[in-house]
């Protein structure tokens with residue numbers, strides 16, 4: 001298993017925490033302080049809330065739970081408790097102002113670097129393999145993605161820039177790939193920093209199915225739109241139909257029609273919608289409607305994971321589609337290196353054994369499945385990470401977007417959201433059951 005050597009683990013934890021903090025610093029320093037306290041969208045927290053929440057979560061888990069120390073600022077805990085205050089109400093809370101929020105997060109971090117130098121990385125479930133440090137690095141990176149969503153919703157000139165993804169297309173691809181039927185191992189019991197909802201490993205029988213080789217592109221999605229997809233009730237779940245009617249939705253979020261062409265706003269820049277890029281900012285209802293229009297369906301979560309992890313030669317499940325090695329820039333579009341998905345068909349080196357591309361990175365992929373616990377699930381270390389969200393109201397997303405850091409991305413990683421959500425970096429691919437003969 002990666003990192004049984006304690007010094008290597010310490011190094012890995014230090015690196016993960018440092019990378020996360022550099023990203024947090026970028027996301028909270030590329031705009032003026034008054035923009036950190038502003039409400040850019042009622043869907044999101046002010047950026048300064050995320051910043052202090054990151055520090056507070058680190059204090060609660062690493063300073064108090066791991067190191068056993070007393071609370072540094074117990075009076076602020078409730079301000080940064082996501083369950084006490086809905087996002088829309090956070091701007092009116094007496095939040096720490098930007099300077100204090102930065103100083104608080106930095107103070108916690110200095111203490112934690114000290115804790116990390118001497119903490120035993122075994123002997124307690126929270127410490128085994130440095131889990132708590134990995135969990136907190138993943139937590140910070142998840143909020144960094146949330147802050148990037150806030151940046152995308154923010155009006156005004158661009159605050160962030162990044163080069164476009166590399167062009168790595170290798171010629172025409174088959175539109176779909178057959179994944180043979182049979183059992184595979186879903187979830188994990190030995191990935192050191194896997195979160196509670198990814199555990200335990202268990203056998204799943206998945207009948208044969210076809211899955212799209214790449215995520216659905218803007219060009220394909222435009223064909224659905226041109227065919228009246230948003231005005232034909234046949235394709236829509238009743239709740240999805242109600243949402244598009246009520247809000248007058250007729251295109252992915254951030255799109256705007258300009259004469260004969262579609263434009264999109266992306267991090268402060270307006271540009272023509274690129275036809276070969278995976279569609280982004282669609283709800284589960286839009287993904288579901290597109291799939292029905294195409295005579296297909298969304299893959300189940302088990303199908304997605306089998307496509308991403310099952311090696312038909314060895315019969316075992318890999319950590320990533322390309323193997324067990326962590327993601328490099330040649331494998332996947334991750335880590336906010338680029339502020340957009342790469343063209344469909346990119347990253348040939350990141351393909352699965354059967355040739356499915358871009359399962360990791362680019363866009364979060366909606367699946368057909370509700371967010372439910374695996375058999376044998378135990379909440380760890382707290383019920384509010386996963387358990388309180390289990391149920392039919394949340395749909396699972398898989399694979400991670402360009403905004404996900406590698407530390408919070410693997411073949412087993414599970415994300416979830418409400419089916420109406422569109423501001424997240426969400427896209428999808430479709431599937432169909434392989435008919436038996």
Ligand code: AVJ
Nearest residue numbers: 139142143146385415416417
């Ligand atoms: C797993 C992305 C749905 O952002 O709501 C952050 C992650 N949990 N702080 C979220 C999370 C607690 C979570 N998601």
Ligand code: FE
Nearest residue numbers: 053057082139
């Ligand atoms: Fe959080």
